[in-house]
Amino acid sequence: MSRRLLAAACGLIYFFLMLPLLVVFPLSLSSAPYMQFPPPGLSWQWYERYLDDPQWIDATWRSLYIGGATAVLALALGVPLAFSLTRGRFPGRALVDRLALAPIIVPTIILSVAVYGLFAKLKLIGAWYGLVVAHTVLALPFVVLVMTAGLRDFDRGLEQAAAGLGASRTSTLLRITLPLLRPSLVSAGLLAFISSFDELVVALFLAGPNMTLPKKMFDNIMMEIDPTIAAVSVMQILLVTLVMILIGRFGRGLRGSAR
């Protein structure tokens, strides 16, 4: 009986959680020239406007390659770091662990302002690789969390077996360890990509005149709310859904990557 009450309450909470995601779908298909709900008719005009506007397309490409580069760099640095943290024995390991996870706890505004100060001095404002570096700092904790979880569940007997059969350390790593860790690697890489692709606060300071997609959206929301934003939002939600499906299919599972 009280179970049914719980389910009903949770239904309402889910409604609250999903409402903002659902509401942008009808808005993006509206035929009205301004915000109107429910839309008087359906049209693709806001999607066309997005596709026809070189600024939007430009910002989308920039966010895509910055996200891709961030994922590559965060994996290249984060995976070895995770190995060190789970298998290494060296003084200061706990400290390195804290430092690697600190970007989650330190407010992003502080990181943004601090890096902005440094990059302004180094004349790196507006450089795409500057943003990649800053986004990598933010993505690193996700990679470390997912990879250390994967490494902790890892059966080292398999590596010992490979070594016992005469495999070198490099070939054990390349042919046994990394392939077995692939689900974690997929989850970590996709999380790093999404964290950069969605990131606004750092981009607000570092992007300069070179808009990323979130910065372009922010500026648009600040100036005039037209349903183009709704169309962009729908595409963003679909992209995230796709990434979730990919993680569910090839990654460490939704629960594994969430915790």
Add this chain to the structure above:
Amino acid sequence: MSIRGFFPALPALILLLAFFLFPVVRMLGFSVEAGTLDWYAKALGEGLYLQVFWNTFEIALLVTGFCLLLGYPLGFLIATTTPTWATLGFIFVLLPLWTSVLVRTYAWMVLLGRNGIVNRWLLDAGIISDPLPLLHNFTGVLIGMVHVLLPYMVLPIYGAVRRLDPAIAAAAQGLGASNWRIFWRIYIPLTLNGIFAGSVLVFVLSLGFFITPALLGGGRVMMIAVLIEQQVRETLNWPFAAALSFVLLAFTFAVYALAQRFTRLEGNT
């Protein structure tokens, strides 16, 4: 002393030192450049700025409370239902979590406006006769932030309920305890770890929130992160922004350190 396995960490460590620790320390240095603590006196002494800190604290506390209120039932349900429902339940918590904060904040602007969808629904249903002020004020910021941070509460609570041995509840039921009693006397005390971990995480994340208060607050709800951004981008007052950042950072770390004294916060929160 052996340093086995240190070298793979080196590249990441260099990145973190050069582009995280160094810039933050460098900026914090600006606040005491003049050799005095005047900027701290301004941040913590002037009523205007003290009010901003107080606002931030109040909002963070309320957001944490609401997230707990909404997050516990969700985490509990997902942890105790059948695997199929649990997967579905998870998807609808993670989907909003991974959707851009910007998209969600924009959607709330559409929903909460004076002529927004929520007001229209309430007016049409005859619940209210005048539109409620939901946007560009405290309420709007609160709704938006609870929405963004709710998943961070659900996940640790789910973990805590999951780790609980269902036999305990079954035993209590066998001994005649009511569901309500089982909930208050068994589930809540035994999942305090998850409640605590989720609350600390949500509270700490709220303190530094920027996007939601900047957009849903409409300039009328000042939180500390918004103030820092203004000081840097509009006033160009670096020393003051640095002092504000340091106070925020110190407060964040204090909350975290305090929390760690009570429980061991695992990386999985």
